[in-house]
Amino acid sequence: MKIVVSARNGTRDFECDPGEKILHAGLRSGVELPYECATGTCGTCKARLVGGRAESEWPDAPGGRSLQSAAELLTCQSVARDDCTLALGTALKSRAPSAPTPRALGGVVRARRALTHDVVALQLDVDGPLDFDAGQFALVTVPGIAGARAYSMVNFDRGAERLSFVLKLKPGGAVSNWLFGDGVEGTRLGLFAPLGHATFHPDVRKHVLCIAGGSGIAGMMSILSLACREGHFGAWDGHVFFGVRTARDGFFLDELEAFRAQYPARLSVTVALSDEDVPASLPAAYPGFAFARGFVHAVAGERMKGRFADVRAYVAGPPPMVDASLRLLLREARLPPADIRYDKFS
Amino acid sequence: MGPYDRHVFVCTGGETCPTQGETENYVKILRAGVQNAGRSSDVRINKSGCFSQCGHGPMIVVYPDDVWYAGVRESDLDEILTSHIIGGNPVERLRYDPGKPGPNKIVGEKKGAEGRAPASDVGRAGPAWKRVCRSDEVPANGMKAFPVDGVDVLIVHTGEAFVAYQALCPHEAVALEQGVHDGSVLTCLEHMWQFDVRTGAPIGDAETGLTGYRLKEERGELYVALEG
Numbered sequence: 001m002k003i004v005v006s007a008r009n010g011t012r013d014f015e016c017d018p019g020e021k022i023l024h025a026g027l028r029s030g031v032e033l034p035y036e037c038a039t040g041t042c043g044t045c046k047a048r049l050v051g052g053r054a055e056s057e058w059p060d061a062p063g064g065r066s067l068q069s070a071a072e073l074l075t076c077q078s079v080a081r082d083d084c085t086l087a088l089g090t091a092l093k094s095r096a097p098s099a100p101t102p103r104a105l106g107g108v109v110r111a112r113r114a115l116t117h118d119v120v121a122l123q124l125d126v127d128g129p130l131d132f133d134a135g136q137f138a139l140v141t142v143p144g145i146a147g148a149r150a151y152s153m154v155n156f157d158r159g160a161e162r163l164s165f166v167l168k169l170k171p172g173g174a175v176s177n178w179l180f181g182d183g184v185e186g187t188r189l190g191l192f193a194p195l196g197h198a199t200f201h202p203d204v205r206k207h208v209l210c211i212a213g214g215s216g217i218a219g220m221m222s223i224l225s226l227a228c229r230e231g232h233f234g235a236w237d238g239h240v241f242f243g244v245r246t247a248r249d250g251f252f253l254d255e256l257e258a259f260r261a262q263y264p265a266r267l268s269v270t271v272a273l274s275d276e277d278v279p280a281s282l283p284a285a286y287p288g289f290a291f292a293r294g295f296v297h298a299v300a301g302e303r304m305k306g307r308f309a310d311v312r313a314y315v316a317g318p319p320p321m322v323d324a325s326l327r328l329l330l331r332e333a334r335l336p337p338a339d340i341r342y343d344k345f346s
Numbered sequence: 347m348g349p350y351d352r353h354v355f356v357c358t359g360g361e362t363c364p365t366q367g368e369t370e371n372y373v374k375i376l377r378a379g380v381q382n383a384g385r386s387s388d389v390r391i392n393k394s395g396c397f398s399q400c401g402h403g404p405m406i407v408v409y410p411d412d413v414w415y416a417g418v419r420e421s422d423l424d425e426i427l428t429s430h431i432i433g434g435n436p437v438e439r440l441r442y443d444p445g446k447p448g449p450n451k452i453v454g455e456k457k458g459a460e461g462r463a464p465a466s467d468v469g470r471a472g473p474a475w476k477r478v479c480r481s482d483e484v485p486a487n488g489m490k491a492f493p494v495d496g497v498d499v500l501i502v503h504t505g506e507a508f509v510a511y512q513a514l515c516p517h518e519a520v521a522l523e524q525g526v527h528d529g530s531v532l533t534c535l536e537h538m539w540q541f542d543v544r545t546g547a548p549i550g551d552a553e554t555g556l557t558g559y560r561l562k563e564e565r566g567e568l569y570v571a572l573e574g
Contacts, residue, residue, distance in 0.1 A: 006374045008553060036537070043518050044537060050375060050424075051382025066518045071424060085382045087375050089420070090517070090553055323524075323535055330533050331526045337538035337550060 002083045005031065005047070009091040016080045020104075022047075022054065023075040024192055027102050032095045034088065037344065038076045038139055038195050039150050043067070045075040052084030058147060098201075100131040100194055107163065109187045112179070115251035118169040119215060120179055121154070124189060129159035132194030133201070134226040135219045135314065137343065138163065141190035145174045148192070152219035152316070152343065156226045163193075166251075168215040198314055198341035199223075202230035206312040206339070207237040211300050211325045213317025217242055217252055219343060223314060224259045233263035239304060240268065243296025243321065245275040247282055253289075260288050272299040297325040301332055308333035315342040351388040352431055355407045360396035363403030368554070372404065372423060379427040389431060398449035402442060416442035473560060473571030481566050484508065489532075491523040497572055499559060504543050505529040510559040510570045511546055515539055517553075532556075 003022060004013045014029035016022055023045055026033040036044040040058050043066030050071075056064075058077045067073070075086070095101075107124035115121050132138075134156045139148035154164040169176040178184070200208070200223040208227060210220040220240065227233060240260075244250050250271060260267050270290040271282070278291040292299045296317075304311075313335055315325045322344045329335045356373050357363035364370070376391045397405055402416040406426065413436045415426060422440055429435045444450040476494045478501060484490045489502040491513040498513035500522050506529075515522050520536040527533070531549060532541045539552035546556035559570040 004378065006371075006378050008368060008371050011374065011378075042536075046518070048424075050378050066520070068421065068519060069424070085378045087371075087378065326535050326538075327526050330535075331528060334528070337533065337540065340538065 001080045003080060004083075004085045005033065005088060005092070006050075006085070007088040007090065007092040012092060016084075019079055021057075021076060022078050022080060022084070022086070024102070024104065025080075026075070027195075028104070030095065030101060032093050033075055034090055034093075035076055035195070036197075037063070037150060038192075039148060040064075040074060040077045042344065043074065046072050047075050047086040047088050048072050050085040050087050053081040054078045054084050055081060099133065099199075102192060102194055104190070104192050105130065107189050107191050109185050109189065110162070112184050115166065116249055119249075119251055120167045120169065122165045122167060122179075124163045124165070124191075126161060126163060126191065129161055130163070130193060131158055132156075132160065133196075133199035134222040135199040135341070135343075136194035136196040136222075137219065138165070138191050138193030139195065140165070142175055142178055143187065143189075145178060148190075149175055150195070152196070152216075152222065153194070154218045154221045156222040156229075163191075166215045166218045196343060198316065198343050200226060200312075200314065202226065202232055204312055205236070206310050207239070207307075208232070209300070209304065209308075209311050209313040210238075210240045211243075211296055211313065211315045211317075212241070213243045213296055213321040214249070216316030216318075216321075216343070219316050220314060221252060221255060224256075228259050228262050228267075233266045236266065237307075238263065238267040239270070239300075239307075241270050241272060241296050241300040241303075243272040243274060243299070243317070246273055247276065247279050250282075253286055257286055257288060264288065270299060270303060272296040295321070295324065297321060297328050300325070301328045304333070308335060311335060312339045313341070315340065316344075319344045350390045351385075352390070352411070353409045354389070354391045354431055355394035355397075355409075356391065357395070357397055357403060357405045358393040360400060360403065360405075362400040363396075363405055366417075367404035367419060369404045372406070372418070372420065375420070375423050376427055376431065379423075380431065383432050385432060398451060399442070399444065400451040402444075402450070405442065408436070411436060414442040415440045473573065475562065475569040475571055478510070478561075478568045478570055481508070481563055481568055484568075487527075487529060489523060489527060491521060494570060495572060499570055499572075501561075501568060502527060502532065502543055508561055508563060508568055509544065509546075510561040510568075511541075511556040516556065522556075 001016045003016045012031045014031050016025035036042040040061030040063045043063035048071050056077045061077050063074050105127045107126040110125050111123040113121045137150045137152040141148045151165040212220045256269050260269050272292050313329050329340050358369045380389045404418045406415040425437050478492050484501045484503045487505050491500045500511045500513040502509050515534040517539045525534045532543045540549040541556050546558045548555045561570050
């Protein structure tokens with residue numbers, strides 16, 4: 001089926017397969033349709049159906065609150081039933097030539113490892129080598145479970161054949177139940193990747209500030225992995241703020257210490273505990289880190305005071321934490337939006 | 347009879363229509379709709395210069411029906427397209443009736459994209475002021491949204507003065523109140539669209555500005571004019 005998209009700066013068309021999400025068809029064809037979460041939550045991908053038939057596979061998606069008429073749809077949840085003409089309220093951006101084109105592929109679960117009582121690491125062997133930028137995510141579908149979930153890649157490799165993710169368990173959640181069941185290893189999952197604009201490139205000549213809450217640290221690990229490999233912290237500062245509730249919710253601390261130890265003069269790691277005072281065991285185990293009690297955005301705001309010049313900030317975590325961090329970065333730090341990259345997951 | 351059943355003119359070249367709506371985009375949307383309806387051979391959509399009705403825009407004229415539309419918003423295009431251009435039934439609620447022949451410009455009164463200004467209001471002595479709130483309900487350097495006659499209005503205290511805008515971001519209909527401003531730039535937290543606090547003009551990535559309302563302060567109370 002042919003999809004024609006008229007945006008404010010021109011008209012593009014692409015082919016869409018039966019059952020394929022319109023957003024995916026556009027992106028894999030090089031048409032940079034707008035999106036942010038790609039999972040029906042944020043509403044960024046809305047478009048107006050001017051002609052043809054299309055249907056949402058998730059009519060109650062929370063992102064639907066931004067739709068203003070029955071003719072509007074979320075391209076990330078909609079499939080075409082016919083040739084369609086869509087109108088976008090915004091302009092189509094052009095993708096950076098170096099940015100990898102996303103595609104649908106499959107992957108097999110090879111390892112599952114508990115990181116904390118409710119966070120699990122998953123490794124996936126993918127069908128073919130996948131290029132992605134540090135900080136990007138993948139849409140993952142589990143057989144028998146409706147809808148896709150977005151997970152950031154933890155690792156960074158060109159032509160990666162193995163992807164690492166972290167999953168936060170939600171009591172009663174369909175994916176969580178599956179993850180706790182038998183036969184997870186060896187399960188074949190569906191992927192659409194890579195996606196996301198909160199990316200780091202070594203040619204960014206700026207200090208790097210990472211503010212992460214909980215499993216939001218995943219994408220930061222990918223960014224730190226690339227930045228360390230490229231020697232970025234030889235010339236620029238890195239500030240990592242990692243917020244969790246209590247000491248037992250912390251993970252990847254050994255991995256963060258390994259990054260820090262490579263650039264002790266310029267790379268700092270601060271762990272913020274929101275729900276308890278810092279137990280003495282933590283600084284004893286990680287003498288190179290700083291620890292503080294408080295919300296991670298507040299801790300970052302306090303410790304970064306006067307040090308926001310030439311900073312590129314990355315933010316990921318639960319929506320309230322991301323919003324609070326964005327307020328800090330815009331109002332106190334006065335960073336331009338181009339230097340604030342974020343993922344909100346809910 | 348000319349070569350087209352219907353011939354539609356959208357003002358994209360006048361002084362005010364293109365500032366009151368994205369009329370170039372209106373043309374694209376209408377053309378896509380006509381094409382999709384399979385009517386490209388008998389319906390023609392043309393860009394047009396000024397109709398000399400400045401201030402009533404964005405304007406669209408449909409011949410041979412001689413139906414004029416004023417204050418057309420992007421959200422109205424579907425109805426105009428389906429009902430009138432394709433279906434032959436003019437959209438009465440959007441029809442323009444200047445009440446007198448010839449040029450009919452409203453000069454110098456409007457800024458930005460206030461939208462529809464019914465012709466019957468043109469000669470009125472002054473705007474209808476609606477009370478919004480007490481001045482002290484919006485702290486210095488703060489902002490807050492209030493419902494006024496069914497319209498949500500955002501009052502921004504720039505530190506020096508009050509200004510009034512549409513309460514929702516034009517991008518994704520997100521409440522601007524949740525965003526931040528520093529007295530000169532207002533940023534919507536959802537996708538980082540930014541606007542000049544004093545004028546509502548778009549900055550950076552933002553593609554459209556904010557609709558502003560005239561505001562006055564009297565005896566510690568704020569009033570806005572929703573139209574005109």
